[in-house]
Structure formats: structure tokens, C-alpha cells
Amino acid sequence: RIPFEDRVKRVSIPTLVQKTLLAPKILNWKEAQHWIEPPPRAMKKIQNIPDGIWINFSLQKDGMYKLTGKEILDKVSSNTNLDPRSLMLFTSSAFGRDRTYELTNKLFNEYSIPENLVELAITIQGESDGNLGNDDILYFYAHGPSGFDQTIDNVSWHQNLYFTESNYWLLIPSNTTLRGNRVQTADIVQDGPLNIDYGLSYLHFETDIENPQGSGLAWGNTIIRQGGLFSQAVNLTEPVSSTTAHGLFGMIGKESVSTRYGNTKHKVEISLSDKKLVNMTWSNLGMHYADFIIGSGVLVNGGQTFKITNNGDNPNSEPLFDFLTLSYMRKLNYQVPFEFFSPIQSNDMTFNIIGSELKVWNITYGTNPENLPLTSKDNITSMRVTLPADTLQNFITFKIADLPSPTLNTSTGPIEMNRLRNTTMSANHIIIGPHSFSS
Incomplete structure (x- = not known):
């Protein structure tokens, strides 16, 4: 036997989460829902x-x-x-x-x-x-x-x-x-x-200009139509040539003409100095990310440009470039x-x-x-x-x-x-x- 107190001094109204999770599993939910005690509260x-x-x-x-x-x-x-x-x-x-x-x-x-x-x-x-x-x-x-x-x-x-x-x-x-x-x-x-x-340095490039769905937090930079490209210029400070670097870039799906399910296939590629870094493929209107590795000796001191190309087969694909994040080893030289x-x-x-x-x-x-x-x-x-x-x-x-x-x-x-x-x-x-x- 499980003893119960005759009376619960204070009870809490069940939350929506509690109703959803507990009601189907408790046979006497109609009565048990009145036994939930409120959590202790301390005024900060x-x-x-x-x-x-x-x-x-x-x-x-x-x-x-x-x-x-x-x-x-x-x-x-x-x-x-x-x-x-x-x-x-x-x-x-x-x-x-x-x-x-x-x-x-x-x-x-x-x-x-x-x-x-x-x-x-x-x-x-x-x-x-x-x-x-x-x-x-x-x-x-x-x-x-x-x-x-x-x-x-x-x-x-x-x-x-x-x-x-x-x-x-x-x-x-x-x-x-x-x-x-x-x-x-x-x-x-x-x-x-x-x-x-040397030390590990992080850089991020993001400019929020367009909100393709007109709501929410999915803001992007520029639409890239089929066969087109977006160029992201970066300036690096004395990267250590013998080490590899890492990157992450993001895209937002968008269609030229809206389809019923919003599932136009998108395919983009990011490259640097004519070297392909990674392809990314997805079929929705949401945000999508891909990480990549930059081999040793590729990064140079000063300016260079990453290119994001829309290689999709469908002309209805026009995703937006969202952001680019880089991490690389740099010489510790104060300027x-x-x-x-x-x-x-x-x-x-x-x-x-x-x-x-x-x-x-x-x-x-x-x-x-x-x-x-x-x-x-x-x-x-x-x-x-x-x-x-x-x-x-x-x-x-x-x-x-x-x-x-x-x-x-x-x-x-x-x-x-x-x-x-x-x-x-x-x-x-x-x-x-x-x-x-x-x-």
C-alpha cells in the first residue's frame, strides 16, 4: 500500500506538457491531476x-x-x-x-x-x-x-x-x-x-538584407540564381601555411515560383582559388549549413575571395547566401x-x-x-x-x-x-x- 496524506495543502494547475504526457498514461488522471504540488519557489x-x-x-x-x-x-x-x-x-x-x-x-x-x-x-x-x-x-x-x-x-x-x-x-x-x-x-x-x-583566430561574415519568407529569423544576404555566384571577400592576417583551416557556410532555401511543398532542390558549391571545398544539396525553404576543411598552403596573407555557386539543375532554385565562418592559425604579429x-x-x-x-x-x-x-x-x-x-x-x-x-x-x-x-x-x-x- 502507498500511503497518501489526507489533504494536499497547495496544488498546481497541470501545464499543457503535463496534460499531454501524463494524461494518456495515468488511469485516474481526472483525480490525479489535482495532486500535483507546485515546485518550491524562492524569491531571488x-x-x-x-x-x-x-x-x-x-x-x-x-x-x-x-x-x-x-x-x-x-x-x-x-x-x-x-x-x-x-x-x-x-x-x-x-x-x-x-x-x-x-x-x-x-x-x-x-x-x-x-x-x-x-x-x-x-x-x-x-x-x-x-x-x-x-x-x-x-x-x-x-x-x-x-x-x-x-x-x-x-x-x-x-x-x-x-x-x-x-x-x-x-x-x-x-x-x-x-x-x-x-x-x-x-x-x-x-x-x-x-x-x-601562433594562435587560433575566428572570423565571421554575415550581412542580413533579405527575409525570403517574410517572417521568422531566416535573414540572408543575396539571392543566387541558377548558374550564378556570390563572392565573399575576406582579409586574413598571416595564416600559418603549414596548418589546415576550417570553415562553415550557410544558405537559405528560396524558390523563384512557390511550389506546393516548397521542396525545390538546391545545390551550391563553395570554392577558393578555383579549388572546390564542398558541395551542399537540400530541398526545403529553411536554413542549411555545411562545414569544410581548407588544406595547408591554400590561405594567403591579405585578401582572398570565396565563391558560392548555384549549380542546381532546376531554374526555380534561387537560394540566399547566409554566412561564412572561418577558423585558422595565425602568426601572433601585432599591428x-x-x-x-x-x-x-x-x-x-x-x-x-x-x-x-x-x-x-x-x-x-x-x-x-x-x-x-x-x-x-x-x-x-x-x-x-x-x-x-x-x-x-x-x-x-x-x-x-x-x-x-x-x-x-x-x-x-x-x-x-x-x-x-x-x-x-x-x-x-x-x-x-x-x-x-x-x-
């Missing part, structure tokens, strides 16, 4: 953000950025008491990216509501004196709306179809005794024999700020970079990067790191003088960042719209 503590002056700016791509003390001081009143050690930098908890798809494809009970804002670690050159001067420099790593995201050892492109700029907020706290999050310097790794002068991944794991390794007066950050965990200890000799900058076995390490190399500065918007006074958070009641849906719609 709301983040307390200090009062102060907020300065907003937006960014369009991943990378290192800087703000000078003068740029910040020009946005606040002359009588503002400003200790640079208290400055804080915030962005959305999605770190620049959109989160719509992630939110709408998870069960509510399995997902905790993220914080409105997260603080990023930054560095301020000249803050130690406790007074923000015109020549002080604040620099930081940030994400734009689209870019490469890393999950453990997987690197993939995130294309944002919802907005083209990511917002950031610089906070000048009213309480100058507060201290903002700062980039820490990693421990020195004992010297050893393993060293390389402008650049990112690279470690091509190996589970070792202590020295990376030798051509260039002097450089800085290198480990940006594997982008909101809290690490500054890396460096040594320099004869225009070679070396960094010694420990590479874990399970996670690719991502680095960015830069000179402060080469970093761009975003345009700062007008400063504003105290802002209540948690206005939509309510700790006393819950709702299945929140509708946000113009005030005029409220009636």
Missing part, C-alpha cells in the same frame, strides 16, 4: 546598485575600449567629487547579446530571472591618487550585440537580429568610499620549454588589437608575440578578464600561461594608444534600475507598451 534577492550619476554609451562590436578622464569629466558638473577608484561599469546580464531566444525556449520553472545589470571588471590608469585627472585612462573589454561566444571548448557565432548596439553604463557613485570591480593580474607561471608564436584562442589545452605554454609595449588579457570569462604578466626582449613580447584541460582560453592583445573611445551620452542623475521588479506578487506575463495603450 534584488541586487542593490549604489546611487550616483550614470553615463550611458553604446558599442557595436566586441573588443577593447578606453575612456579618458577628460571625456568623463566633461559629462559631469565641475563640483562633482570624483574618486576614480569608485567608478563602476555595468551592462545587461546577457553581456551585450540578446537573450530573447534563450528566455522563450526554457520552461519558466527551470529558469531564474537574471539580474538587470552586471558589473564589469575594468582598469583605470592613474586612479591610485584618488583624483580623476584629464590624463587618466579607463579601459575595458566589452561585447557588441553579435560576436563569437564560447562555451567550454566550443566557439560559435551569435547573430543578433534584434538590435545593432549594446548599451553600457558608467556609474559615478555618490559614496566615493565605494570601490569598483577591477581587473586583477594573474600569477606568474614558472618558465618551461614549450612555446609557440592592431586582436583576439586569439589557444590552439592547445592542458599544458603550460609560452606565447611569443611580435611587438613591444603590449598588454594581453585573458578574456575567457569576459566580464572578469585577467591581466597577464609579460616579458619583452628584442621586439618579442612573451606570456607564460597554464592552459586547463577542459576550456579553451581566449586572449586579446592591445596597446592602450590603439583603443577606440565610444561616444558618451549626457549624464543623468539617480535611476531606479529595478522598477519592474516586484517582490510581493507574481504574474505569468508582463505586457510592455506605450502608455496610451493602457486604457
